[in-house]
Structure formats: structure tokens, C-alpha cells
Amino acid sequence: MFEVFSFGSSGWGDEMLMGALMTVLVSASSLLLGILIGIIFAACKLSNIFILKIVANTYTTIIRGIPELLVIYLLFFGGSGAVMYIAKIFGYDGYIELNAFTIGTIAVGAISGAYSTEVIRGAVNSVHKGQFEAGKTLGLNGYGLYGRVIFPQVARIALPGIGNVWQITLKDTALISVTGLVEIMRQSRIAAGSTHEPFIFYTAAIILYLVITRLSNILFDKAENTYSKGFVSKEAL
């Protein structure tokens, strides 16, 4: 039964592990893109400029109200066209095709960015006003204030939320298998099709996802402990 998972050209073991690696890679790059988008749109939501607030609210409402699959179809079918359109403005007339990894990262990154926006906005809001005032009193501004005083506190508060976003992102990457990127989902479909053993390969895929979830939970718990050094938990008080 398990010979289908042997390594090398006769089995699917190494292919499945490569698929798992691809899932982790595309999830990680989507999460990073999402956090970047989250920082920008959280700043928009927290700003006093009306139009920026509207843009950020529209973005998060649309992403949270529309199926992920539709967003992926939009970028899969329309992504290359949009890039070529922008390239034309800059005078480049050739044909550009985005690969599945890039499209997947942009699509899932845009989805996870909406969730990151809310997490980061909440975290910035929960930093005490006195911290900003104290920083300014000390003569800090720009990087000194936001990079050295505010960011470490935001990161600590946002970390559990980002952990949740990571879980959502990880599961959303399964959807980009429809665009042809060979990650766990796609690989198990290919293997199930060619061996006529769908049950065993989808079970293997379930186990791979659970292992990745478990390992990343451990990592996030460690990071939370590191960032929370010097803080007494509420239960201890």
C-alpha cells in the first residue's frame, strides 16, 4: 500500500514532499506580501485623510465579502493583461506572462493582506497614546519613534493575530492549485489521477497540511514567548 510513496522515479514520496515545500514557500511569500499590504492599508485606515480611509475600507470589505476563488480567477486570467497594460504605459510592447507562483503569491497575498490590515490596525490602536507622546518628548521622530519604540510593541500584540492569518493563508494556497502551481493539492491530484488511488493521496495531503500547521504553531508560540519577554501575563497578576 505504501510503495506508492517510495522515493525516486517509481513512487510519489519525493514529489509529495516537494509539493509540501512549494506550499510552504508560496504561503510564506503570500504572508509577507500580505503583511506589507497590511501595514500600508492599516496606515491608511488610521490616517486622517478621508480618501485613504475610503480606499482601505473598500479593499478590506471587497476581499472579505467575495470568494477567494473569484479573486484568484481574476488574477489568473487578468494578471498578465494588467502587467502588459502597465508595461505599455512605460513603452514596453512585448508579451509578458506571469508564472503561477507569482500570480498565486499576488492573489493569496491580496487576500491575506485584508486580514493583516485588521490585525495590524488593532495592534497599533492598542499601543498606549503615552508611548507616542513619550517618544516625541525624547525628540524621536520617523524611524526612531516608529521603528524603535512603536514597532516592537505592535509586533508583540499583532503576533497571535498574524499567526491566525498564517493559518488562513496556508489553507488558501490550496486554491491556487486551480492555476496549475504544483503544491500539495495539485500534486496529490496528479498522483491520484495516475495511480487511481485518490483516497490514499488525499489522506497523505491531509497529513501534510496538519504537520505544517502543527510545526508553524510551535514556531509562532516560540516567537510569542520571545517577544513577550519582560511582560507579565494577565493571569499572573
Next chain:
Amino acid sequence: MRFELMYESFFKIIEGIPLTLQVVSISTVLGLALAIIVALMRISGKKSMSIPAYYFVYLIRGTPLLLQLYFVYYGLGQFSFIRESILWPILKEPYWCGIITLTISTGAYSSEIIRGGILSVSKNFIEASGALGLNKIKTFLLITLPITVRQALPAYGNELILMVKASSLISIITLMEITGIARTIISKTYAPVEIFLVAGSIYLIINFIIVLAVGLAERKLGTVKAN
């Protein structure tokens, strides 16, 4: 922008709304029943009940819905004993596979919401109702349940929206609901932006109605002071 195409495709895409709503409502009702059972198992205090419930929720929340859908639709059909069983007329239909998968998924997610709602009911209420001479079943039905419903409602509203979004996945197993029709039109006309706007707006309107309805229900039920 090809507005004429948007106009034409709008009338094609709305034909998928009944299927989306049908699948969502059937699996929401079945899933709610499953969720109540799982939540009661989790808080029963008996290890033989709470441990299976915990792992069920862990398994469903830790894996992508698409994988669960493939597992039910393609994976189970591999075995001849399933193909020969009385369940096969149901399990061979993509429609029922979609409903089964969505039911299991929302059952797991909602059980956590219901569990949180039940646990948020203050012990004082339970003690007071005991002091008034109500038995366990009456306490649950008259005291715990109404407060749980009120507490869980906002989170359950989110779950309903997630269900509408999740129902788009059944288009991958050949069901022609909103996303399925939209995808077909995109690959025929190659106008992804226009079709995305049309299909996306329909989903936004459905979800907006859910938000309004849940908000109305919340106001109707009033607020509960947890302590």
C-alpha cells in the same frame, strides 16, 4: 470596459444564485445541528466525548476546504464497498458531496462559536436557576440557550458569510453556481475584470443582506450583560 458584456453576463450569472443559496442554507441548517452536538461533546467533561470532538475540530480547521471536498468526492468513491453501499446514490452526486463537505466544515467552525457562547454564560445564572428549582434540562433550554444564542450571534454572522464564500468551491466539482457560471463566461469571453465585477457584486449584495439580517436579529434580542 465592455458594459454590454457585463449586462449580458449579469443575467446569466444570476441564474446561479438559487443553487448557491440552496447549498448554503441546507448545509448551514445541517451544520448547525452538527455543531451543537460537537460543542456539547466538547464541554461534556467526559474524555471519551471531548477528545474525539477536539480532534474532529482540529482536523477540519487544519486542512483546506478544497482538500476535504476532493476527499469526499474523489477519495471515497475509490472503494468498492462504498460504491456498492446504499449511500452511493448520494455520494456519487457532486451536489450532495458539496453539501456534505460544507456541512462538516461549518459544523466544526460553528461548534467553537457555540462552545464559546455556552461557556460565556455566567455561573450565577445557572446557580440562580437551580435555586429557583429548575432542573438541568429546563435550565439549559430557558437560561443557557437564549443567552448563548445572543452571545454567539455576531460570530455566527461571520460564519454565514464564510459559508457563502466557501460555497464557491463546489464549482470545482462541476456545479454551476455563481462562481461556476462566472468562470465559464471568463474562459469564453476572456474578460476577467468585467465578470469579476458582476459576480463579485452579487456576492457582496448577498453578504450585505446577511450582515443586515444578523444586525437586526441582534437588536431584536437585545444585549446580555455576561456577568
